[in-house]
Amino acid sequence: MKKPRFRTLTYAGVGLAGLAAFLYAEEVKTEEAKVENIESKIAYDHSEIANSGQLVMSYADVVEQVLPSVASISTFAKPGQQRGPGGQRQLDEEDLEALPPMFREFFRDYMERNGPQGEEQQSPRNQRRQRQQAPVRTGLGSGFVLTEDGYIVTNNHVVDNSDELKVTVGNASREYTAKVVGKDPQSDVALIKIDAKGLIPAKIGDSSKVRVGDVVLAMGSPMGLDQSVTQGIVSAKGRSQLQILSGQGQMGGYEDFIQTDAAINPGNSGGPLVDAKGRVIGVNTAIQTRTGMFAGIGLSIPSNMAVAIALDLAGDGKVERGFLGIQMGDVDSGMAEFLGLKDDRGVTVTAVVDDSPAAKAGFQSGDVIVTVDGSEVEDYVKLRLLIGSKRSGETVKFGAKRFNEETKKPEDIELQAVLQSLDGEKVLAGMQRGPGGQNAPALKGNEFLKGVRVVSLNEQLRADYGVPEEVEGLVVTSVEEDSPAGKVGLLEGDVITKVNRKAVKTTAEAKSLRGEAGSVMLLEIFREGQTKFLPVKN
Numbered sequence: 001m002k003k004p005r006f007r008t009l010t011y012a013g014v015g016l017a018g019l020a021a022f023l024y025a026e027e028v029k030t031e032e033a034k035v036e037n038i039e040s041k042i043a044y045d046h047s048e049i050a051n052s053g054q055l056v057m058s059y060a061d062v063v064e065q066v067l068p069s070v071a072s073i074s075t076f077a078k079p080g081q082q083r084g085p086g087g088q089r090q091l092d093e094e095d096l097e098a099l100p101p102m103f104r105e106f107f108r109d110y111m112e113r114n115g116p117q118g119e120e121q122q123s124p125r126n127q128r129r130q131r132q133q134a135p136v137r138t139g140l141g142s143g144f145v146l147t148e149d150g151y152i153v154t155n156n157h158v159v160d161n162s163d164e165l166k167v168t169v170g171n172a173s174r175e176y177t178a179k180v181v182g183k184d185p186q187s188d189v190a191l192i193k194i195d196a197k198g199l200i201p202a203k204i205g206d207s208s209k210v211r212v213g214d215v216v217l218a219m220g221s222p223m224g225l226d227q228s229v230t231q232g233i234v235s236a237k238g239r240s241q242l243q244i245l246s247g248q249g250q251m252g253g254y255e256d257f258i259q260t261d262a263a264i265n266p267g268n269s270g271g272p273l274v275d276a277k278g279r280v281i282g283v284n285t286a287i288q289t290r291t292g293m294f295a296g297i298g299l300s301i302p303s304n305m306a307v308a309i310a311l312d313l314a315g316d317g318k319v320e321r322g323f324l325g326i327q328m329g330d331v332d333s334g335m336a337e338f339l340g341l342k343d344d345r346g347v348t349v350t351a352v353v354d355d356s357p358a359a360k361a362g363f364q365s366g367d368v369i370v371t372v373d374g375s376e377v378e379d380y381v382k383l384r385l386l387i388g389s390k391r392s393g394e395t396v397k398f399g400a401k402r403f404n405e406e407t408k409k410p411e412d413i414e415l416q417a418v419l420q421s422l423d424g425e426k427v428l429a430g431m432q433r434g435p436g437g438q439n440a441p442a443l444k445g446n447e448f449l450k451g452v453r454v455v456s457l458n459e460q461l462r463a464d465y466g467v468p469e470e471v472e473g474l475v476v477t478s479v480e481e482d483s484p485a486g487k488v489g490l491l492e493g494d495v496i497t498k499v500n501r502k503a504v505k506t507t508a509e510a511k512s513l514r515g516e517a518g519s520v521m522l523l524e525i526f527r528e529g530q531t532k533f534l535p536v537k538n
């Protein structure tokens with residue numbers, strides 16, 4: 001739950017500040033009570049699925065249980081602003097030719113009946129009448145009932161850029177007008193509400209218990225065919241970095257998809273992916289395809305993530321995510337060996353935002369985070385999801401590896417950070433770096449390490465190599481491939497910003513730090529807008 005955050009109005013005196021704090025606290029209490037009331041109406045079922053290995057001849061009982069909770073969502077826009085679900089343009093003839101032949105006539109007929117292309121074939125009088133009859137149907141999607149009083153979960157891209165939503169539930173003919181309670185583009189989850197009572201809420205399963213190979217059913221309205229069901233298995237878990245949600249804001253999308261081979265097609269978006277007991281374990285969201293149609297790879301948002309976001313949206317229409325304040329990178333084999341890690345799992349801290357929770361907790365660039373609250377961190381995607389699932393004010397324990405400069409050995413450390421609310425502008429201001437370049441002319445430079453020559457940064461070098469003003473250090477002008485530094489990946493054009501975590505601006509400073517180092521030095525470098533760490537034999 002969101003925790004109260006109090007502000008004082010210093011310009012108005014203590015009395016007004018106290019009143020403001022009281023009113024704000026009452027508002028937060030009201031929001032929390034609303035969320036708790038909604039959550040108490042959700043039907044959870046986290047029991048295990050029996051694994052008897054017997055062949056199931058029919059899922060009809062499961063389907064009959066779930067379909068009354070499946071919603072069909074039609075989106076509408078004002079004339080002249082018609083766009084498909086998620087703001088996508090309508091299909092044209094060129095798009096139709098790219099589809100398999102058996103689907104072309106279906107979509108052509110559908111577009112003529114519902115899309116703006118049909119308007120072109122009407123008489124001028126009918127066109128004028130059509131323009132006066134706003135809004136126009138633009139797309140179809142699906143959803144599932146979360147509570148009996150009308151809260152429905154769907155995808156953001158289904159309801160985004162729409163002026164009106166019409167919803168039918170189950171096989172009932174009644175059509176409801178829905179309002180958007182809240183949308184979260186970064187996860188592609190949305191919560192909508194219809195004015196209804198006595199609906200049948202879907203049972204919500206525990207998506208963390210889902211296993212690859214489990215039987216699943218996808219339900220929804222593919223291509224406008226309401227109450228459709230397809231069957232398959234869970235093909236994989238934890239799919240990310242697919243760039244499906246890229247472009248959804250500066251921070252990118254939160255991807256942790258369940259992959260399935262249950263057929264998912266246009267119109268299925270937002271509908272439930274259910275297990276063999278009829279419990280929702282995912283929200284059907286996207287497909288990987290080259291044709292625009294299902295090709296055996298469907299992707300669903302895990303139910304644990306989707307429901308948590310929906311509850312957050314129910315409070316004030318927004319999602320609050322935890323903010324730690326680090327820039328992250330993957331652990332390469334050289335860094336893993338340097339710190340004595342068994343493998344390259346973990347996340348390297350490449351930068352720490354000033355005055356952030358990470359800075360206050362004592363994080364340093366070069367630290368490698370291996371656990372969060374006892375859970376192993378495999379890569380930066382997993383860490384981002386874990387932190388994003390937390391709330392402002394929560395205390396989080398991190399297990400990390402750090403190289404001790406005094407003992408010249410890596411050591412295990414534990415850090416605790418009190419998260420703040422994620423503020424995209426703050427993050428970008430503290431961490432954004434410009435692009436780097438490697439098209440600068442060759443310079444001789446001074447030898448810093450065996451086979452490595454460097455030169456101090458100046459304005460001309462910054463322009464030649466594309467180095468931002470805030471970056472200070474030594475530009476690497478040449479690296480011999482068979483040198484110790486060359487073997488671990490140091491490249492011409494890299495900027496050495498720190499040696500053993502101490503900033504360097506001149507060759508003399510770098511050589512002095514090299515003399516103080518042991519058998520291995522840790523170089524912090526800036527390359528193409530990112531910070532990297534390279535352990536180099538001295």
